[in-house]
Amino acid sequence: EKAADGAVTMAAAAVPYYPVAPGVRLNVRSGPGTSYPIIKVLSEGIRVAIYCQTPGTLVTGPYGTTNIWDSIASGEYVSDAYVRTGSDGYVRPRCSS
Numbered sequence: 001e002k003a004a005d006g007a008v009t010m011a012a013a014a015v016p017y018y019p020v021a022p023g024v025r026l027n028v029r030s031g032p033g034t035s036y037p038i039i040k041v042l043s044e045g046i047r048v049a050i051y052c053q054t055p056g057t058l059v060t061g062p063y064g065t066t067n068i069w070d071s072i073a074s075g076e077y078v079s080d081a082y083v084r085t086g087s088d089g090y091v092r093p094r095c096s097s
Contacts (some may be wrong), residue, residue: 014073016069016092017047021062032056032077032095034071039076048072048083052095061086064088 020026025044029036033056042048049072056069061081068080068090084093 015049015051017049019084020021020045020078021084023060024082026062026078026082028072028076028078030075030077032071034059034075034079042078048078050085050092053080053090053092054095 009070028039028040030039032054034066038081050070055067058067059079059081066081069077
């Protein structure tokens with residue numbers, strides 16, 4: 001799967017991408033919890049880069065119930081319950097607070 005405009009930097013290449021649950025338009029929030037405002041909505045069938053993971057609000061989704069939130073960009077978080085990481089636990093480093 002090519003990156004947009006074919007540009008891949010070494011830093012970006014090291015960050016793994018994971019698929020969002022099928023048929024889901026995933027809310028992206030400004031922090032790791034459902035109390036944070038929604039800043040955008042991802043389209044269906046997208047893959048997200050997970051830079052780090054952090055505990056937050058407990059959410060139930062297609063991949064179970066979890067309090068893990070995935071940082072997909074600076075100041076952008078999605079619940080790990082909607083991302084297929086292949087694990088119920090942490091697969092990426094903890095975000096520094």
